[in-house]
Amino acid sequence: MREIYLDNAATTRTDPEVAAFIERLSTEEYGNTSSLHLKGVEAEKRVREASRILADILKCSPQEILYTSGGTESDNLAIIGTALAKRRTGNRIIISAVEHAAVARTADFLTEFGFDVVRLPVGPDGIVRPESLQEVLTPDVILVSCMYVNSETGAVQPVAELAKLTHEMAPQASFHVDAVQAFGKYRIAPGRLGIDLMSVSSHKFHGPKGVGFLYIKKGTKIRPVIYGGGHQSGMRSGTENVPGAAGMAMAAKIAYDGLEEKMAKITALRERLREGLLELPDVTVNTPEGEFAAPHVLSATFAGVRAEVLLHALEADGICISAGSACSSNKPSPSATLIAMGVPEEALSSTVRFSFCKENTEEDVDETLASLKRQLPMLRRFVRK
Amino acid sequence: MVYEEFLIKYAEIGIKGKNRYVFEDALVRQIRQAVKPLPGEFTVFKTNGRIYLKASGYDYEDLIEALQRVFGIAYICPMVRVDDPAFENIADAASAYLKEVVPEGCTFKVEARRSVKSYPMHSMELAAALGEVILQRVPGMRVDVHHPVVTLHVEVREGGVSLYAKEIPGPGGMPVGSNGKSMLLLSGGIDSPVAGYMIAKRGVKIDAVYFHAPPYTSERAKQKVVDLACQVARYAGPIPLSVVNFTDIQLAIYEKCPHDQLTIIMRRMMMRIAERIAENSGCLGLITGESIGQVASQTIPSLTATNEVCAMPVFRPLIGFDKNEIIDVAQKIGTFETSIQPYEDCCTIFVAKHPVTKPNLKSIRKSETHLDDVIEEMLDKAVETAEVIWCEPAP
Numbered sequence: 001m002r003e004i005y006l007d008n009a010a011t012t013r014t015d016p017e018v019a020a021f022i023e024r025l026s027t028e029e030y031g032n033t034s035s036l037h038l039k040g041v042e043a044e045k046r047v048r049e050a051s052r053i054l055a056d057i058l059k060c061s062p063q064e065i066l067y068t069s070g071g072t073e074s075d076n077l078a079i080i081g082t083a084l085a086k087r088r089t090g091n092r093i094i095i096s097a098v099e100h101a102a103v104a105r106t107a108d109f110l111t112e113f114g115f116d117v118v119r120l121p122v123g124p125d126g127i128v129r130p131e132s133l134q135e136v137l138t139p140d141v142i143l144v145s146c147m148y149v150n151s152e153t154g155a156v157q158p159v160a161e162l163a164k165l166t167h168e169m170a171p172q173a174s175f176h177v178d179a180v181q182a183f184g185k186y187r188i189a190p191g192r193l194g195i196d197l198m199s200v201s202s203h204k205f206h207g208p209k210g211v212g213f214l215y216i217k218k219g220t221k222i223r224p225v226i227y228g229g230g231h232q233s234g235m236r237s238g239t240e241n242v243p244g245a246a247g248m249a250m251a252a253k254i255a256y257d258g259l260e261e262k263m264a265k266i267t268a269l270r271e272r273l274r275e276g277l278l279e280l281p282d283v284t285v286n287t288p289e290g291e292f293a294a295p296h297v298l299s300a301t302f303a304g305v306r307a308e309v310l311l312h313a314l315e316a317d318g319i320c321i322s323a324g325s326a327c328s329s330n331k332p333s334p335s336a337t338l339i340a341m342g343v344p345e346e347a348l349s350s351t352v353r354f355s356f357c358k359e360n361t362e363e364d365v366d367e368t369l370a371s372l373k374r375q376l377p378m379l380r381r382f383v384r385k
Numbered sequence: 386m387v388y389e390e391f392l393i394k395y396a397e398i399g400i401k402g403k404n405r406y407v408f409e410d411a412l413v414r415q416i417r418q419a420v421k422p423l424p425g426e427f428t429v430f431k432t433n434g435r436i437y438l439k440a441s442g443y444d445y446e447d448l449i450e451a452l453q454r455v456f457g458i459a460y461i462c463p464m465v466r467v468d469d470p471a472f473e474n475i476a477d478a479a480s481a482y483l484k485e486v487v488p489e490g491c492t493f494k495v496e497a498r499r500s501v502k503s504y505p506m507h508s509m510e511l512a513a514a515l516g517e518v519i520l521q522r523v524p525g526m527r528v529d530v531h532h533p534v535v536t537l538h539v540e541v542r543e544g545g546v547s548l549y550a551k552e553i554p555g556p557g558g559m560p561v562g563s564n565g566k567s568m569l570l571l572s573g574g575i576d577s578p579v580a581g582y583m584i585a586k587r588g589v590k591i592d593a594v595y596f597h598a599p600p601y602t603s604e605r606a607k608q609k610v611v612d613l614a615c616q617v618a619r620y621a622g623p624i625p626l627s628v629v630n631f632t633d634i635q636l637a638i639y640e641k642c643p644h645d646q647l648t649i650i651m652r653r654m655m656m657r658i659a660e661r662i663a664e665n666s667g668c669l670g671l672i673t674g675e676s677i678g679q680v681a682s683q684t685i686p687s688l689t690a691t692n693e694v695c696a697m698p699v700f701r702p703l704i705g706f707d708k709n710e711i712i713d714v715a716q717k718i719g720t721f722e723t724s725i726q727p728y729e730d731c732c733t734i735f736v737a738k739h740p741v742t743k744p745n746l747k748s749i750r751k752s753e754t755h756l757d758d759v760i761e762e763m764l765d766k767a768v769e770t771a772e773v774i775w776c777e778p779a780p
Binding site: 308309310311312313315316379381 | 599600601602603604636640
């Protein structure tokens with residue numbers, strides 16, 4: 001059976017060229033960047049190269065790239081590190097109501113230490129309205145965090161506008177963006193957008209798992225959360241993941257090579273699926289239209305069918321998708337994003353996510369639609385009574 | 386101290402009369418199975434109505450842990466060996482051993498046995514003489530022949546003398562395989578693995594059956610059941626798990642029978658299938674994790690309704706257990722953490738909002754007639770297409 005992988009927002013296939021490069025760095029150029037000998041120098045050079053590549057993409061300085069273990073660590077560092085550094089300036093943190101758990105749970109954690117966390121509501125389209133930020137931006141705000149692209153619906157947030165407002169009304173505050181679903185899909189120059197901190201994860205754009213980075217604008221006040229041998233200028237101790245960093249940079253380079261054509265292709269696939277789904281009975285699409293949606297994500301609700309059952313039915317045809325917010329763990333819990341959007345309760349457990357990458361084809365979409373068309377009537381006959 | 390020999394004491398086997406050797410042989414086999422995956426050299430042998438384990442190059446904690454999962458073992462006694470049976474040698478070894486393993490100043494007695502009747506001292510003489518030596522050499526020890534804290538056992542056998550004072554409790558029960566084989570209906574829940582464990586403890590070998598309903602139940606739910614079977618196999622030995630595809634039958638019941646009877650009819654179908662697979666594989670009974678009144682399908686009328694469809698005896702070892710008592714055992718045998726993983730099984734997917742709690746047998750039988758034209762074929766197919774997964778003991 002042919003595998004149709006439509007869960008690229010959960011993770012992507014590591015590019016074979018990247019995997020080969022990582023293998024070489026792991027078995028041949030295996031040095032520790034801290035070693036004084038030749039092997040160490042060689043490894044350090046690889047990391048410097050990687051930073052150069054990433055900095056070119058972000059139009060920033062290589063010193064502004066901090067390697068981490070991935071999106072979750074980057075978000076944790078951005079939020080906890082900012083709170084630690086600015087705790088004497090203020091205690092208010094603003095996040096959107098649709099953040100990934102890596103942001104939302106970290107902010108919750110800080111409430112235990114006296115920080116006040118404010119959640120920005122979203123419209124029915126899942127998008128934050130800048131006016132609502134304006135209402136809560138007081139001078140004691142130390143951090144505003146808003147994702148670039150929502151992982152569940154693909155909704156694109158007005159981060160530039162929110163960043164501008166933040167810097168105008170709360171000059172002490174840092175502006176953080178979780179760009180895990182956006183990097184590799186959009187050309188992002190954080191410096192020009194007013195972004196101080198930005199989280200990126202490698203495995204979302206065909207890079208290896210277990211590595212990511214946090215963009216930290218020069219001069220941003222932030223404290224480390226991991227201490228030890230003082231690696232990466234003391235911001236994140238721990239032997240540097242040389243193959244990971246280099247592999248991620250190579251994957252980024254490949255992603256940004258001809259980005260516009262690739263995204264146009266993916267957008268066309270998503271639209272093909274959207275149109276096909278809307279022809280099926282009782283299907284609603286939760287992903288916004290046009291420029292408000294990221295190219296690769298489509299969220300849809302199948303009334304009367306449990307998401308998990310639909311997922312396994314498609315799985316039987318070799319099609320991999322995601323049920324609701326299942327990308328964070330395998331625990332079925334109602335999606336905070338959909339709740340914040342005001343999606344009715346019965347629809348929460350009937351919502352699935354399709355997500356694309358450059359490797360998907362029109363046949364993938366057509367076969368998925370055919371499988372749905374064939375299986376939906378059967379699945380709808382048997383619902384809990 | 387490195388022990389080279391262990392005396393394995395068993396409890397109930399001792400009263401089995403002429404069949405005793407059957408149980409002893411089963412126990413020897415189970416002990417061999419249990420030590421097989423461990424690094425080291427092991428020999429298990431039976432002599433003079435006792436079972437011994439010789440061991441070298443092994444890890445003590447790992448060995449004891451493995452033996453504590455072998456049903457039929459009452460006590461595990463690590464022994465010290467003295468090759469030359471001269472009294473002075475025994476006396477030296479006994480005092481050195483007690484100094485190491487016994488708290489200072491406790492009461493003791495010595496019990497001696499000799500299977501070598503040519504030994505120059507009688508058992509009583511030997512015990513008394515050793516007692517005296519110990520009183521002299523081990524500081525603070527006092528004799529108490531009625532309620533001693535420690536009993537030093539001395540066994541004079543062909544080729545040497547063995548000493549032991551420590552008795553590490555085993556799991557009790559009877560060796561698996563000494564009481565035939567039964568089929569466990571294994572779901573992903575907390576109860577059924579415990580039921581399997583308890584019946585295995587009575588010496589019954591376990592086969593298992595799981596009802597899978599794709600796409601309503603996931604691959605992960607199936608993997609969870611395999612994991613549970615492997616956990617139970619740590620006690621019961623390798624378990625062949627039959628995975629029955631139950632979707633068609635479940636959908637047929639759903640379409641054609643009243644919804645408040647869904648669960649009962651589904652369970653009756655499960656029992657029918659389980660019994661057929663059990664017959665095919667030489668099982669003598671079925672095992673379920675039911676407990677009176679726990680859920681609607683486990684009231685006495687419901688149990689009567691599910692019981693009706695099979696001729697084989699159905700063992701329900703948890704029948705009088707409270708949920709908390711079941712959880713205690715599940716935690717002890719290490720199945721609890723796996724059982725509470727949140728994957729739906731086919732019992733939870735199709736459950737009615739208000740299932741019957743007092744099913745009427747006539748009414749259930751009548752509802753089942755709606756399936757008459759298809760059900761035989763479906764049951765046959767379910768039995769024939771069952772996938773057997775061999776579940777080896779989890780490490």
